[in-house]
Amino acid sequence: MFNRMKILLAGAAMALVATNVQxxxxxxxxxxxxxxxxxxxxxxxxxxxxxxxxxxxxxxxxxxxxxxxxxxxxxxxxxxxxxxxxxxxxxxxxxxxxxxxxxxxxxxxxxxxxxxxxxxxxxxxxxxxxxxxxxxxxxxxxxxxTPVTYINKTLFKKAGLDPSKTPTTWPEVEADAKKLRAAGVACGFTTAWPSWVLVENFNAIHNLPLGTMDNGFGGLGTRLDFNNPLELRMWTDLAKWEKTKIYDYGGRADTAYAKFASGQCGIMMESSASRASVLASKIDFGMGPLPYWPDVKGAPLNSIxxxxxxxxxxxxxxxxxxxxxxxxxxxxxxxxxxxxxxxxxxxxxxxxxxxxxxxxxxxxxNPGADVAIKQMTRGTPTANSRGLRFGSFVQIRDIIEGNLEQVVAGKKTPKQGLDDAVTQGNALLAQFQSANQ
Amino acid sequence: MIAKRVTFKRTGLPLALLAPQLAVTVVFFLWPTFVALKQSLYSSDAFGLREVFSGLANYRALLLHGNYPATLERSAFFAGSVTAISLVLGLVLAVMADSLGRSGRIWQALLVWPYALAPAVAGVLWAYMFDPAIGPITHALAFIGIDWNHVLNSGQAMTLIVMSAAMKQVAYNFLFYLAALQAIPKSLMEAAALDAAGPVRRLFSLIIPLIAPTTLFLLVVDLTYAFFDTFGLIDSTTYGGPGNSTTIMVYQVYKDGFIDQRFGPAAAQSMMLLLLVGALTMVQFTLVERRIDY
CATH class of the missing domain: 3.40.190.10 (Periplasmic binding protein-like II)
Known part of the structure; x- marks a missing residue:
């Protein structure tokens, strides 16, 4: 009797252990x-x-x-x-x-x-x-x-350009785009994610701040201040180039991608993660880093x-x-x-x-697959190229792109557009600060 | 004169009968409105960890914001255009389908289709057809010398969203107008015809006054649709751009509330929108209804 009890107990214990294991x-x-x-x-x-x-x-x-x-x-x-x-x-x-x-x-x-x-x-x-x-x-x-530059090699050959050379500076982009236009290509270059490419990364690789307090890393009191002379020069050129389609604004998010994939634009700045889609589009393409202004000291820095x-x-x-x-x-x-x-x-x-x-x-x-990582890791990151930390930033992007659209369409002067983008963005930052403090 | 009245002896039964409808109204309409009203008076972070009562600060920020009057104006223009286009087209199509008699059935079925399309799906289709780079309609327009580029041309962007929003509502209006037309006694029309009233005269002197109740109903529904239900369409075609040229009130609410998690300001805006549409509906019922004979 006692033994049987023992066996039962042992069995129960075993069962417990087993359920634990499983x-x-x-x-x-x-x-x-x-x-x-x-x-x-x-x-x-x-x-x-x-x-x-x-x-x-x-x-x-x-x-x-x-x-x-x-x-x-x-x-x-x-x-x-x-x-x-x-x-x-x-x-x-x-x-x-x-x-x-x-x-x-x-x-x-x-x-x-x-x-x-x-x-x-x-x-x-x-x-x-x-x-x-x-x-x-x-x-x-x-x-x-991170954004990089893609070129259409077929269109480059058509325009008498060297298809093995992607333009690496803005003057080179302008010169290549002019030749593409002269050869009858519908547009020279376009950019997906306009704010990410032309404002956020543009300032980072030129070692300029997008906002105060280390781009927001320093606290909620940060405010935008990217209406600097270099950005103004960029927006002025973009507005000028749009008139002759050296540059063609392609819309927010990545809608500009269609302009490159359909063979209308010879050059495109787009996320490095789009390489797979470009591959699938059967376009003979080349990849290179984002362009910069060679007269800016210290440029190009790492992109963000x-x-x-x-x-x-x-x-x-x-x-x-x-x-x-x-x-x-x-x-x-x-x-x-x-x-x-x-x-x-x-x-x-x-x-x-x-x-x-x-x-x-x-x-x-896989040629081109390391362009992004090389661009990311060049130089030593500074407070301007480490990243961004702004509240309401999805909407601030909308504001930046909305103003760029008005500048490119000739409805605002580049200065007005840039100043408005900063003022409107700062109104959101002030609200974000008061809601989170 | 003896008033004929049927009354319940106790209040229990009528309340019980009303309860389901009242419950639905309270749970799905009154309660959310109340929550939105409360939220519009608070300032909070995204996760709701710190909610601070801020009085009318959200409303003040909204009204002092430079863009708000322009947004109001734009929303009114958008809603007005969508409503006008869809009412007129709906009526014209209904009159045409009605005059066809039995063979009109096919058109009737075909014209209802657009209503079954989800706004976001419709938006994607429109965005593709008119895409400045690859849209088939863009290419067709280029043939007749029109340079279509709604990512930079604000007039074209507004045209695009008005067209795509109206498209859906035309189908809805068509359906109601057709039913209204078929309810008009044939003898009335024949009598007018005998009195030598032509089709146009019959339309303006007889048909339009007779279907006025339907028009009032559709006016309210169309305006409500244009003011409230169109953010999905805008989000999949123009993103509110270029600039702010297609950012209407409800799209701003969507961006502030659902993309940016700024619930206080978004709630304040939706209260403003509610007041506006509520007021418009009241005006319609009191002013317009007086001139309608049911």
Whole structure:
């Protein structure tokens, strides 16, 4: 009798242990904005991580566009239903940073969970955009890109230009575009993401500030001041060039891409992540860095990035955070990073992944694929080229582009347009400051 | 004279019968309006961690903002144009389909189609057709000497969004007008014809006054649609540009509230929009209704 009891007890204990071993993995929600092929790549990352261990399960959920994710996450946070990880675009950085009670800074998370983490292994040019004033990483870089120059080699040959040479300075762009026009090409050059290319990166590579207090890194009191003589000269030229279609304004976001893909423009400035689409368009193309003004001392400096990072939200069950830290460590592994970089065209986030891609011969096989990373890493980043930290920046971009449109259409003088962009943007910054202080 | 009145003996039953409708109204209309009103009086960060009562500061900032009068004017122009175009076209098409008799059925079915299209989908299609670089219509226009470039030409941008917004509403108006036309007794029309009133005379002296109740209804619906339901369309065609030339009130609310998470200012703007459309509807009912015989 006693023995039987013992056996029963032992059995029960065994069963308990067994259920413990087989305990379902802790689920961690990750909201992202990657659809299509990129969505499949995201699913593969999560799947491979889940297969690499048994304790945690990353559950990627496609939640629409970047603004939709942010709005959705905020609504979820207010209802205490937030996911652990959300993908936020770079211009949402100030909003996330200001929400101190809502976000769990990555460097803090790594420290609290005891996850091995070496901030120095990451590419400075990428992480600096998402670090605080003391250099602590606040979010995990995920998909980063930077604008570069694309040329249509067929049109270059038609205009008697050397197709192996992309224009690297603004005078060269002007000269090449004039020749393209003379050869009957509908437009010389165009730019996608006008504010990102012609204002944000333009100032960074010329070592000029976009706003005060280190482009907003220094605090909420920052105000825009990019109505400088060099930007004025650029806008004046753009307005002049538009008249003869040396330059042709192609619309907000990346709508200008169609002008290049349809063979109307010979030169385009566009995100480095668009390389895959340009490849698919069957255009014989070349890639080079963004143009700069050669008479500006110290130019060109590193360009700044766009794209998105992964932010961790506070208030989810505690046991999930260890899993989040493990997942971030997994993402940073050279092999995983190199795969993501080569497969999607986004920048690698660690030096090791860059070196691995080099040693695998990726750049030799894919000419142009390293233009972005070389442009990102040239020179030493200054306060002007580290990144931007402005509230309401999605709308400030709209304001900048709206004013540029009026200047290019001849409705405002370049000076008026630039000054208006700064004044209107500053009104939003003042509101952001008072709402977040 | 004896007034005929049916009354309930107790108040319980009528209240119970009314309850579902009242509940829907409160939960889906009154409560959100109240929340928006409250939000418009606060200043808060995106995550709602710090909400500070700020009185009328959001309204003051809005009214003192240099762009607001222009936005109002633009919204009025947009809503007026969309409503006028869709009412007139809807009526013309309905009269034509009605005169066809039985074969009009096919047109009837075809003309309703645009209404089934989601605004964002319609916007993407219009944006493609008129794309300055690759749009087929842009190419066709170039043939007759029109340089179509709505990313820089504000007049063309406004034309584009008015056309695409009206397109959808024409289908809706057509449907209601057709029903109204078919409700007019044939004998009335025949009598007028016998009195030697031609088709045009019949339209203006007989048909239009008879379908006036439908017109009033459509006027309210069309204006509400143009003021409230068109941000998806604008977001997928012009992004409110060039400059601010197609940023109407509701698109500004969408940008401030949903893209920028500035809920206070966005709520203040939507209250203004609510007041404006509410006032317009009141004016329509009191002024216009007086001149209509049902």
């Amino acid at each position: 305990a379902a993995p802790i689920k961690i929600q990750w909201w992202h904005a990657m659809n299509g092929v990129l969505g499949t790549d995201v699913d593969k990352l999560a799947h491979d991580f889940n297969a690499s261990q048994t304790k945690y399960e990353i559950d990627p959920v496609f939640k629409g566009t970047y603004p939709q994710i942010l709005t959705g996450a905020i609504a979820a946070f207010r209802a205490h239903q937030q996911p652990a990880i959300i993908q936020v675009f770079e211009v949402g950085t100030a909003t996330m940073m200001a929400a101190k009670g809502a976000v769990y800074p990555v460097y803090q998370l790594m420290k609290d969970t005891g996850q091995a983490f070496d901030p120095k292994s990451y590419l400075q040019a990428v992480t600096s955009y998402y670090s605080d004033a003391n250099g602590n990483m606040l979010s995990m870089p995920f998909n980063s890109s 990035i766009g794209g998105a990072t992964l932010w961790v939200l506070k208030g989810v069950p505690k046991e999930q955070y260890k899993g989040v830290a493990a997942f971030f460590a997994y993402l940073s592994q050279p092999k995983v990073q190199a795969w993501w970089h080569q497969n999607t065209g986004y920048l690698p986030i660690t030096t090791a992944a860059y070196d691995l891609s080099k040693s695998e011969g990726y750049y030799a096989k």
